[in-house]
Amino acid sequence: MPLAFPITNGMVRILKAGGQLEEFKQEKLERSLLKAGAGRTIASEIIGHIERELKEGMSTSQIYKHAFFLLEKKDKPVATRYSLRRAILELGPSGFPFEDFVSEILREKGFTTEVDVTLKGECAKHEIDVVAYNENKLMMVEAKFHNELGIKTDLKTILYVKARFDDIKPLTFNYGGVRAFNENWIITNTKFTESTIGYGKCKNMIMIGWNYPGKGNLQDMIEDSGLHPLTCLSSLSQRQKGELLRKGIVLCRKLKDNYQELESLGIKKGGVDEVNKEIGLVCGL
Amino acid sequence: MPLAFPITNGMVRILKAGGQLEEFKQEKLERSLLKAGAGRTIASEIIGHIERELKEGMSTSQIYKHAFFLLEKKDKPVATRYSLRRAILELGPSGFPFEDFVSEILREKGFTTEVDVTLKGECAKHEIDVVAYNENKLMMVEAKFHNELGIKTDLKTILYVKARFDDIKPLTFNYGGVRAFNENWIITNTKFTESTIGYGKCKNMIMIGWNYPGKGNLQDMIEDSGLHPLTCLSSLSQRQKGELLRKGIVLCRKLKDNYQELESLGIKKGGVDEVNKEIGLVCGL
Incomplete structure (x- = not known):
């Protein structure tokens, strides 16, 4: 027994x-x-x-x-x-970088974005996962992906993100006009440790974790705007998802009514309708 | 062939x-x-x-x-x-923390030291490997040990050490009088990447690596003062070294003419003389 x-x-x-x-x-x-x-x-x-x-x-x-x-x-x-959280985890093994997903989310929010940017600060060159800007904001974003649940983003991580910002902040760059960075973001699919949250708040950083803060966390950002990754869909096979990700198609809304793309995966007419229906249900499209 | x-x-x-x-x-x-x-x-x-x-x-x-x-x-x-560099590497598997070795070195240089200190900064509590001070200096030291040669201490590491110092620097602590930290150290048994060296110099940090800087690096600090770890000695077995390290005896100079300690390892009279002789030769004692 x-x-x-x-x-x-x-x-x-x-x-x-x-x-x-x-x-x-x-x-x-x-x-x-x-x-x-x-x-x-x-x-x-x-x-x-x-x-x-x-x-x-x-x-x-x-x-x-x-x-x-x-x-x-x-x-x-x-x-x-x-299963959304698991779907984000599946982005990892697919080889599709989390920073590209974050960039897609920020574009949907109206920002212009660039991924994998090297910026020369006062004392060193820094690799920035995503630079995003609109009229009022110019932000650098650290996109921290862990492919295991249970790992938390810790103090050392937020400390280096802070020091990097400090090294870049005094300088100006040409992103929609010559100006300085005014926001320091970290977006992760994990939780933050308590001391990380305390430090980040105290230093005016923008921290977005899986379920932090209570409102406007990563899950909310995805669900509010229907920005689900296509790894959510159960009507596509692993192979089909992999093929799409390799082409740079990440969000399931990009697939909606995209008959050409869906048929190129070898899905028959009835199957395409089924995928479209699931996209509609999942993303509220 | x-x-x-x-x-x-x-x-x-x-x-x-x-x-x-x-x-x-x-x-x-x-x-x-x-x-x-x-x-x-x-x-x-x-x-x-x-x-x-x-x-x-x-x-x-x-x-x-x-x-x-x-x-x-x-x-x-x-x-x-x-073989000194390998001897330092052997401190790792022995379970003897590198920060204790660094602390011993700094004590021999005349500093008062404390290991594994938690300090409350402006925005977070931080774990400091070694706090060391004398009349003029109060320094926090990050002791970065890698148990593989070929790994380099990278920019992210020095960035978090910098951000931590920035969070602690505005406050005062009671170490030989109430005062603020005025030096930010990182000591490692590895090399630094070029960008790490550039950044650290630019931010006035004290960086000591295996063979950086040219003068006063870790190897020099050890050799100039005969602060060799006992893992250097070829006249002791692995088991005997392990026993000593577990007792907190790290430097071979602590063993010099320490007949009681050497005999407690089960070494016979002739053997003890041989170890003493090797200590004299190795450390110039």
Whole structure:
């Protein structure tokens, strides 16, 4: 018989992505399901199902996969939203750089962007992942991708981003007019450590993590504007996703009604309609 | 027959610690032997020997070991000096932290030191490897150890060290009187990249690497004061070295004439004299 609920009060510890054991809390699972848009009834059904099969030491990833499997049968677009974080992780192994994804997001927000820029500061040349600007803002963006959940962006990272900005800030550059950088951004698909958040706030940096800050975090930025990466789509195969990413097509909205592109993947007419429908549901297009 | 000198002009490429192939240059080997104190005659004998056995793709580490083996038969103290860099590397696997070694060096230079200090800066708490001070100086030291040759300390590292100093500099601390930090050090057993050196100079940081700067580098600091780690000694076994390091005994000068400590390692009277003699030769004590 499996070792389920071995501890008093029904507490089961699950294994987090970072390797620590943590008490399983149904509120957390519920929150993530509701956040993805699942109705209360569906959420409790899934939680009930998961709880019956919970075992001490089960990984959050196993639980996630199980919940996703159950959710997909009940509400596909919600399941896709639920899997958004994993879809971002899939950008890594695909070889598609996270900075290009960040650049796409900022362009959709109305900024002009350039990726992989070398800027000469007062004391050194620096590699900047993304330079983005509009009329009022000229910002340098560090796009920090980790291909494992559970890793946090730490103090050393934000310290070097700060020192780099300090070295560049006194100088002017020609981006939509000759001017100095006035914003220092870091965007990551991970969480930040507490001390990183404290330091960044104190130094007026713009920090955007997976679910930091409460409003306007990476997940919000993607969902509010329907900027989902095509790795979200379950109607495309891994091979088809890889082919598109290699062509520089990252966002699923770029595929919407793009019959030529979809057919070039070898998808038949009916299949193309199915992909289009999923894009519509997932991105609200 | 081995594939020796397969390229015109007798060029053989050797494998550097970082994984790149590089043309073997006898001047480089000669320089390192002379630097260790080998006479010109011994140096040319060893180079001649090595060149006869050189093969394409041989690693610098193999060449080093061979040269050391030959040198040890001719001049033991010079051989020990030659192996100093490896001895520092051996501190890593022994579990003895490099910051403790750096602290020992700075104490021998007359500074009061503390290791693993947490300081509250303006915007974050920071872990400082070594705080060292005397009447005029209060310095924070980042002790950066890499257990592989060929790795270089890079720009990101020196950037975070700079940002950390900037966060701490405006505040005062009680180290030999209430005062602010006035020096920002980084000491490493590796080389620095060029851009790191440029940046650090420009920002008035004190950078000490294996062979940077030309005078007063880590090797000089050790040799000038006879601050060799006991991992240098060939008359002690790995087990004996490990036992001493675990007790916090790092420098071989601490062992000099320390009959009690040496005998507690299970070394017989004659052996103790031999170790003492090697310490005298190696450290000039």
